[in-house]
Amino acid sequence: MLPAISDKARLDAEFSDLYRRHLRDVYSYAYYRVGNHHDAEDLTEQTFLQAYRHFERAQRESEGRPLRPWLIRIAHNLAANFYRDRARRPEAAIEDAGIISAPHDTESLVEGRDELARILAGVQELPDDRREALIMRFALGMDNREIARAMGRSDGATKVLIHRAIRQLEGIVEEG
Amino acid sequence: MTEAADFETLVRRALAPVEPPEELAQHLENRLVELTELAAEELESWELSAMRDPRNWARPMAAAVGGTAAAAALFVVQARRRRNTRRPPPAQRFLGAAERALRDAAQDALRAVTRER
Numbered sequence: 001m002l003p004a005i006s007d008k009a010r011l012d013a014e015f016s017d018l019y020r021r022h023l024r025d026v027y028s029y030a031y032y033r034v035g036n037h038h039d040a041e042d043l044t045e046q047t048f049l050q051a052y053r054h055f056e057r058a059q060r061e062s063e064g065r066p067l068r069p070w071l072i073r074i075a076h077n078l079a080a081n082f083y084r085d086r087a088r089r090p091e092a093a094i095e096d097a098g099i100i101s102a103p104h105d106t107e108s109l110v111e112g113r114d115e116l117a118r119i120l121a122g123v124q125e126l127p128d129d130r131r132e133a134l135i136m137r138f139a140l141g142m143d144n145r146e147i148a149r150a151m152g153r154s155d156g157a158t159k160v161l162i163h164r165a166i167r168q169l170e171g172i173v174e175e176g
Numbered sequence: 177m178t179e180a181a182d183f184e185t186l187v188r189r190a191l192a193p194v195e196p197p198e199e200l201a202q203h204l205e206n207r208l209v210e211l212t213e214l215a216a217e218e219l220e221s222w223e224l225s226a227m228r229d230p231r232n233w234a235r236p237m238a239a240a241v242g243g244t245a246a247a248a249a250l251f252v253v254q255a256r257r258r259r260n261t262r263r264p265p266p267a268q269r270f271l272g273a274a275e276r277a278l279r280d281a282a283q284d285a286l287r288a289v290t291r292e293r
Contacts, residue, residue, distance in 0.1 A: 166184065
């Protein structure tokens with residue numbers, strides 16, 4: 001009986017740790033996927049509740065690898081359901097929380113605000129997989145391997161995807 | 177810095193991480209603790225017939241004690257944000273539920289054994 005109890009306690013402690021470390025990651029991902037705080041909160045909550053239910057299995061199958069890609073994959077699947085159920089796309093004009101929360105001095109704020117807004121709008125125009133890859137790379141700071149695991153792709157395919165996403169975004173911003 | 181690197185820097189600034197609202201963190205932590213409460217309540221409804229077999233006794237005992245540990249772990253997450261309310265904090269509520277489940281399971285098991293004799 002004792003080993004089972006200690007395993008459960010360890011799992012719960014590790015889930016608490018996972019939650020503390022990645023709440024901001026999941027929320028950032030959700031926010032940039034759905035484009036507003038209200039739906040991002042719902043998506044974040046559902047992601048962690050689902051993760052809690054399946055945490056033991058995920059731990060067992062992860063073989064020691066980080067679980068952030070697994071968390072983001074849950075959020076990705078829930079976001080896909082979100083759009084399918086409500087038959088809608090991300091709002092075109094994403095609230096500019098990223099611009100506001102990023103550290104800027106006054107000068108750069110004035111000079112760069114329009115450009116950052118154009119980039120955000122451009123991100124929303126990208127195909128889903130490219131948009132997601134950029135969110136994971138830049139908002140969450142994930143490396144290629146983590147992004148590959150979250151998206152179910154190879155490392156090489158992910159590297160190409162990100163490269164193309166950046167180039168396409170650059171083109172969109174320049175045209176705008 | 178190259179032009180490409182410049183652009184990536186801009187993208188990084190545009191897609192800055194977004195801090196979750198404080199209310200979300202508190203709400204979510206409450207929900208997670210409630211999940212452990214539900215697990216404890218399931219123990220309370222453990223079927224008496226299953227308890228006639230001593231081989232089943234370990235399961236509710238382990239679940240109750242394990243659930244207590246779960247609540248304790250989640251309680252650590254909540255500690256920073258707990259507010260004073262009339263209702264006991266979720267972890268404390270859970271500890272009470274787990275203790276009741278454990279006590280009831282033990283009493284049911286005792287009754288089952290007594291009847292068998």
